[in-house]
Amino acid sequence: MFNLKRTNHKPWDYRKDISGCGLSGLINTNGKRVSGEVITRSIRTQHDRGNGLGGGFAAYGIYPDFKDHYAVHVMCDSKTALNNFESFLKEVTVIDQQERIPTRASTTIRNAPLLMRYFVKPDLEADNPLFDKGMSEDDFMVRMVMKINLDVPGAFVFSSGRNMGAFKGVGYPEDIADFFRLDEYEGYIWTAHNRFPTNTPGWWGGAHPFTILDWSIVHNGEISSYGINKRYLEMFGYHCTLLTDTEVVAYLLDLLIRRHGLPIEIACLALAPPFWNEVNRMEPERKKLCEAIRMVYASALLNGPFAVLFAFNGGLVGLNDRIKLRPLIAAESGETVYMASEESAIREICPDPDKVWMPKAGEPVVVKLNKTE
């Protein structure tokens, strides 16, 4: 665990700002890539929604040269942790490229852990201790990430998808973007987060986004049902190690959408289901569906206030809790769709959108990438 006292917070220079986390995201539906500089300008507009204790980004389409490899981003608090991590990774995967994640010297981002990335393919040989016969590559990667985050002291995998990556740490997001040189990356989906930690520590692993495979999530609010969700996920082999409620959402998405095969809209119905009194007024078929989802996925329900953006290689989704206790606004301009906590964050990078709207509570805004073939 990193020393939590080593943050940028200066108690002697504290002027209170009423805050909640800030979100911003964009997707070019035709897969055209834009520089990380764009999303950085957007999230910077919402600077005052955070307090410098967490900022982060997820970017899709950034590793075209390694698009079939899993890009493993890891943070380690010591050389020993890194060595232990590396020898384990070598044992279970084939590493085709490894490097330090490029960073820029920064006056605002201090005490960064060791940050490395590896482009790997699972080594599915018979002597791989993590591999079970018939397991998919994705299942293997999930098991590997869980194993590392649980059992390798001081090492945390914070990104593990194909052709995407998460970049995060303790600091304001615009400083984190500068630190990770995000202006040098191009992606067709970007999400960004400005953190104001309330219930859990502001440490490098606790910054958003949270990811597993290519699922990434940024969140404003709090998941009051964290305990129930966490125990439910443990039954399926997911372990929450990052000390923050939002982590459960990343794993729930993987479980519900990838493993159980639910369509995104149905998965969202499980995460933010309509109230029973609404269900009772529905058409019989819809009612039956909603009742079934609520019964089967009772433990996947996210209680508490939230606005989230989640992304995967195929799209971007915005979702609010059922009574909209956190803000979310969306806009569209040509082939690009934007979502953010505040409209100004969208206007900063798209001054005159074709359409601006306020998504309804509990109703996901699902934007899928147009098929390229």
Next chain:
Amino acid sequence: MEINAEGICYRDLNRMIRQAVSMGEQSIVLRNINGQRYIGNGIDSKIKLVVKGTPGQDMAAFMKGPEIDVEGNAQDGIGNTMDDGKIIVRGMAGDIIGYGMRGGEIYVSGDVGYRVGIHMKSSDEKNPVIVIGGKAGDFLGEYMAGGMIILLGMLSRTDKNVPLAGNFLGTGMHGGAIYTRGPVDKHSLGRGLGIREVSGQDFDIIMPYLEEFGRQFGVDVSVMLESNFYCIYPTTHRPYGNMYAY
């Protein structure tokens, strides 16, 4: 006077505005506003502010007198605990508009978000009013203790099937009145509320605000009156008085 607010932090911007007001400035145009918070907060003279762009959270909080004309959409929390004056939004506005508002008037041409008019209140001297040209999200007038909300649903950008007001309408409301142009679904109403069709005296109450809305946004009052209006009112001052008494 004019202020180009591009790239200016809200603290500096609001300092500039307050300084100009203290020097006797009567009218300030703010250009290139994008996300700056707290514009016009606590100003207690009858100046005029024109906001060009998208003002940030809590615009006009504790405001006592000014008129703010927003040429764009407004974000969340405008008119928070506002005491007097007028806000005109030529576009949409976000959540918790007029939170705890105790005086003055807010006119929004388009749709508004969730919890608009929450905790609005009135006194012997003051009766706050919010007029909405579009539709409203859930919890309109939640815990409302006084004042008036007029919901027209005429200038909405939402689909036709989106209801005029969302669910939990007037939940916990125990004072004031919500006027809607057209009916609302019974199931969306909070507990302890009555609804009646507007006629006679009620029209005298809302007419000045309909006329002002019409003047601001170019809507003919006679067109507004083509539909029936309904008044939602509390039938008790303590709708949940027995909730915890067994």
